């Protein structure tokens with residue numbers, strides 16, 4: 194009844210949709226911006242994985258994990274051309290490791306499962322930032338328990354900046370008009386703990402969505418234009434995101450687009466990012482919503498419900514300032530870096546089925562693919578299941594969607610490192626790897642529904658010099 198009255202009032206006021214708001218809104222937490230310690234062009238970071246407790250839901254303290262704090266981690270800031278020296282301390286009571294999702298770096302710094310280290314130990318990866326401005330993120334990658342460690346809170350954002358993107362006049366004041374929006378989810382036990390029950394089909398799919406770690410967040414904007422860095426950090430959940438007004442996508446996983454693209458919604462599978470620009474009308478109140486996956490993502494009804502594809506959530510309330518100058522037109526061109534794509538050096542087929550890729554489960558001692566060149570490869574990735582969603586992520590790489598057969602990718606423009614593979618579709622990816630030959634350590638490719646990854650839906654590739662043989666674990 195109440196809903197009906199509201200709707201009628203909204204129609205009277207001439208609104209397209211009733212204004213939504215939370216009943217227990219709290220200020221959106223902005224993860225601290227960690228710029229490390231800059232020494233010339235070297236940036237040094239210290240991260241400690243630790244346990245603690247956090248008020249995820251109003252009035253309840255929940256035991257959690259985090260980096261340099263109780264829950265989630267700081268946003269790491271780095272610039273193209275810099276050397277990164279990282280010290281990661283394991284202060285939790287289980288072996289873990291941190292993967293820098295989206296970064297191009299040597300396998301010894303990538304944080305794959307082979308690099309897992311024990312409680313009390315410190316891991317010190319180092320690399321050069323040699324990729325364009327982007328929103329990336331970091332999360333754990335220990336063998337078979339990545340989902341659980343991420344779910345407990347070991348995840349944070351990474352902002353890579355460069356001179357080219359700085360000069361575009363885009364919002365870039367962190368926490369003011371440049372806002373990290375890290376979407377995860379949880380389920381809770383009756384006493385307010387994180388429910389770690391792993392469902393045999395849906396893993397740790399949570400029923401309570403969180404933005405930057407809390408329920409019912411509200412952001413009071415002080416500017417009329419916002420850049421939102423959307424990170425789908427959920428372990429299993431796909432989100433189709435809308436704001437009730439059109440917005441511009443300016444970047445996908447790996448870099449800025451060549452030009453802004455206006456959309457009404459954007460689909461992000463687990464692990465994917467997008468940067469969007471939203472212009473706020475004075476006094477407007479917006480709601481970032483997860484609206485359900487269009488056409489159930491190609492799944493039959495029952496599967497769609499099980500995987501949460503029909504769920505809708507209010508995620509983040511955004512209040513516009515009462516006044517302020519109209520935002521300037523967005524730049525017409527953003528990035529010149531969409532170079533012509535040379536033909537691939539090699540083609541490969543990857544068939545996703547159940548928890549396996551090409552009928553095989555992850556084996557840390559098996560090399561699935563050897564990349565012995567700096568050229569591009571064309572990977573044809575098929576989801577052979579008609580009733581399961583999957584997506585696909587490649588470490589130390591970026592790719593463009595070259596072709597989609599028997600399905601559709603809602604937003605295929607730009608450079609990605611993670612993408613949905615709809616049921617029965619084949620998505621062909623033109624892949625460019627970071628070329629850091631090392632025959633002794635592998636990079637991963639996997640489904641980024643982390644329960645699938647933990648169940649073995651992952652393979653290993655090794656990058657070597659032309660003609661060189663991989664020798665995992667060798668020296």
Ligand code: C2O
Pocket residue numbers: 292294332334464586588637639641
């Ligand atoms: Cu974000 Cu191997 O993963």
Ligand code: CU
Pocket residue numbers: 292293294295586587588589
């Ligand atoms: Cu990754």
Ligand code: CU
Pocket residue numbers: 582583584640641642645646650
């Ligand atoms: Cu999968």
